[in-house]
Amino acid sequence: DYIDPQNTLFQHRLYRESCIKTTDNVYVKDLRIIDNVALKDMILVDNAVGALGLTENGIPIIPFKFDKTDEEFIYLKNFLKDIHTCVDLREPLKAAFSLENPVNLNLKISSNIMIRKT
Numbered sequence: 001d002y003i004d005p006q007n008t009l010f011q012h013r014l015y016r017e018s019c020i021k022t023t024d025n026v027y028v029k030d031l032r033i034i035d036n037v038a039l040k041d042m043i044l045v046d047n048a049v050g051a052l053g054l055t056e057n058g059i060p061i062i063p064f065k066f067d068k069t070d071e072e073f074i075y076l077k078n079f080l081k082d083i084h085t086c087v088d089l090r091e092p093l094k095a096a097f098s099l100e101n102p103v104n105l106n107l108k109i110s111s112n113i114m115i116r117k118t
Contacts, residue, residue: 002064002073011037019051028053040088045076056090060097 004010012034019027029051031042044052045059052058059079062072083092 003077020053026050029055031055031057040090043080043089043093056094058097059093 014029014033016027018029018033020030021027027048027050029044029046030053031039031044034042039057042057043059044055044057045061046052047061047063049058049060052060059076061076064070064072079096083089086092
């Protein structure tokens with residue numbers, strides 16, 4: 001709501017109801033459910049690393065504190081500006097966050113999924 005109040009930047013936002021619950025009771029976002037956008041064009045931002053599941057598309061973020069000293073959105077904005085022209089968004093995400101397999105989940109198989117408009 002804070003990043004895109006007019007819904008002009010992101011096509012989809014998925015919440016817990018769209019998650020897959022693992023046998024370990026972790027709610028995972030599976031980007032493969034989005035069939036009209038290539039994985040190379042998706043970014044998933046979440047404060048729950050477990051929700052990033054097995055994706056290479058994730059950006060972990062600390063929870064928003066509703067505090068004027070919280071600069072996490074500024075860091076996120078700057079990072080997104082730096083990578084927005086990449087052909088495959090997963091490459092800079094892998095380099096920055098190393099999330100190819102962030103958690104070892106026992107999948108049977110989201111909060112917010114951000115998909116760049118092309």
